[in-house]
Amino acid sequence: PIAIEAAKTFLDQPLKQPLIILAxxxxxxxxxxxxxxxxxxxxxxxxxxIGEPTGMKPIYMHKGMMMESVKIEGKAG
Structure with a gap:
């Protein structure tokens, strides 16, 4: 639905290039x-x-994601 809302901006004007909606x-x-x-x-x-902006507010960049892992080895005491 958000892509359709964004595309409505171009309803009354001819497109100079193709409009591509990509998910x-x-x-x-x-x-x-x-x-x-x-x-x-x-x-x-x-x-x-971006369909799910941070804080549900329009933004110009996205926060991204980072993953880390931790490996712990030990002995029972």
Whole structure:
């Protein structure tokens, strides 16, 4: 729905270039959808709409994600 709302801006004007609506998957953990898209180098975009912005407020960047792991070894006492 948010992509359709964003596209409504262009209803009354002819497009000079194609309007591409793209959705990616698995962005909460591996970001495999975005990685696959980036590896192809296409499509290039001037703007992007993030469907789940931080704090539900429109923003110009996304916070991203970082994962760490800790391995603990010990002996029973």
């Amino acid at each position: 990616t998957a698995d962005e909460e953990s591996s970001m495999s959808g975005a990685r696959a898209l980036a590896s192809t180098g296409k499509p290039k975009a001037r703007y992007a709409v």
